[in-house]
Amino acid sequence: MRTLDPTREGAITGAPIRRTRRLRRSPAVRTFVRETRLQPADFIAPLFVIEGDDIRHEIPSMPGQFQLSLDRLEPELNALREARIPGVLLFGVPRHKDAIGSGAFAPDGIVQEAVRRIRLLAPGMLVITDVCACEYTDHGHCGVLVDGEVDNDQTLPLLARTAASHAGAGADIVAPSDMMDGRVAAIRRALDEAGHHATPIMSYAAKYASAYYGPFRDAAGSAPAFGDRRSHQMDPGNAREALREIAIDLDEGADLIIVKPALSYLDIIRAARDAFDIPITAYNVSGEYAMVKAAARMGWIDERRIVLETLLSMKRAGADRIITYHAKEAARWLLEDA
Numbered sequence: 001m002r003t004l005d006p007t008r009e010g011a012i013t014g015a016p017i018r019r020t021r022r023l024r025r026s027p028a029v030r031t032f033v034r035e036t037r038l039q040p041a042d043f044i045a046p047l048f049v050i051e052g053d054d055i056r057h058e059i060p061s062m063p064g065q066f067q068l069s070l071d072r073l074e075p076e077l078n079a080l081r082e083a084r085i086p087g088v089l090l091f092g093v094p095r096h097k098d099a100i101g102s103g104a105f106a107p108d109g110i111v112q113e114a115v116r117r118i119r120l121l122a123p124g125m126l127v128i129t130d131v132c133a134c135e136y137t138d139h140g141h142c143g144v145l146v147d148g149e150v151d152n153d154q155t156l157p158l159l160a161r162t163a164a165s166h167a168g169a170g171a172d173i174v175a176p177s178d179m180m181d182g183r184v185a186a187i188r189r190a191l192d193e194a195g196h197h198a199t200p201i202m203s204y205a206a207k208y209a210s211a212y213y214g215p216f217r218d219a220a221g222s223a224p225a226f227g228d229r230r231s232h233q234m235d236p237g238n239a240r241e242a243l244r245e246i247a248i249d250l251d252e253g254a255d256l257i258i259v260k261p262a263l264s265y266l267d268i269i270r271a272a273r274d275a276f277d278i279p280i281t282a283y284n285v286s287g288e289y290a291m292v293k294a295a296a297r298m299g300w301i302d303e304r305r306i307v308l309e310t311l312l313s314m315k316r317a318g319a320d321r322i323i324t325y326h327a328k329e330a331a332r333w334l335l336e337d338a
C-alpha cells in the first residue's frame with residue numbers, strides 16, 4: 001500500500017508542514033536566527049603611510065584609499081576610532097629605495113615613525129605592520145636578488161631586522177608577507193633576541209600569486225620591475241599545500257595566520273578553519289576592493305549590500321578577522337544598522 005508522506009507538498013491538504021520560511025518572516029526573526037554576524041571589531045584597516053609632508057594622495061585604482069603623510073594621519077585615525085575599527089595594518093611608501101630595501105629596517109623609516117605617531121595619536125589602536133622588502137627595493141622584489149632571482153636565505157636576516165625594528169618602534173603585531181621559507185623562525189629569533197618575546201607574529205601563511213594585488217602595487221609602488229612573484233607566492237591551483245604552509249609557519253612560531261586573497265579563496269579559509277584552532281584573518285585584497293568600487297561607480301551594483309554580503313561570506317567561511325579597505329565604510333553601515 002502506498003503511504004502518504006505528510007512532509008511532501010500536496011500529500012494530503014496541499015499544505016507543507018516543514019516551512020523554512022517561518023524563520024525568514026520578519027527582520028526580528030531573521031536577526032534572531034542569524035548564524036554569522038559582522039561587527040566593526042572584525043575589521044582591520046590597511047593604511048599607506050608615505051614619506052613627506054602634507055600628502056593625502058588618493059590611489060586612482062582604489063577610490064577612498066589614500067597615501068597619507070604622518071602629519072595627515074590624525075583625522076584618519078579619529079575616523080577609524082569613531083567607526084570602532086580596532087586595528088590598522090601599515091604599509092610604507094619610502095622616498096628612497098635600494099637593492100636590499102634598507103629603508104624597511106631603518107630606525108627612522110616611514111613605518112617605524114608611523115608606528116610611533118599612531119601610538120601617541122591613538123593609544124588604543126592595534127598597530128600591525130606588514131613586513132616585506134618590495135616597497136623598499138629599487139627592483140620591487142620581496143627580497144635580495146642573486147642572478148635575477150629572489151634569494152631566500154639572504155633575505156631572511158633583512159626581514160628579521162625589519163620585524164625587530166617595527167617591534168622596537170612599538171608595533172603590537174608583525175605580519176610578514178614575503179613568503180620566504182623559514183622567515184617566521186628567523187623573525188621569532190630576532191624578536192626574542194631584541195627582547196620582544198611578547199610580540200606576536202601574524203604570518204601571511206597561505207598567500208597566493210594573485211592578479212588581485214594589482215591596485216596595491218600602484219598604492220605601495222611595489223610592482224616588480226621584471227618577472228613576477230610565482231617563485232615564492234603560492235600557485236592558485238593548490239589547496240592542500242595551503243595547509244602545509246600554515247602548519248610550517250605554526251611550527252616556526254607563528255601566533256596567527258592570514259589567508260590571502262579572500263574572495264577567490266574562501267575554500268582555503270574554510271579548510272584552514274577546520275584544520276587549525278588558531279585565529280584566522282582573511283585579507284580582502286586591493287583587486288577585490290577595486291572591482292566593487294568600479295561597479296558601484298557605474299551604478300551597476302548596490303555597494304553597501306555587496307560589501308556587507310562579501311565580508312559576511314568571508315566570516316562565514318571561517319575567518320575570525322578581515323583585513324579590508326572597506327573597513328571604515330562597512331563599520332559605519334553596521335553601526336547605522338545596529
Ligand code: PBG
Nearest residue numbers: 132134177212213216285286287
Ligand atoms: C607585500 C604585500 C602585497 C600585498 C600585501 N603585502 C603585495 C604583493 O605581494 O605583491 C597585497 C595587498 C593587496 O593587494 O591589497 N608583499
Ligand code: ZN
Nearest residue numbers: 132133134142
Ligand atoms: Zn613583498
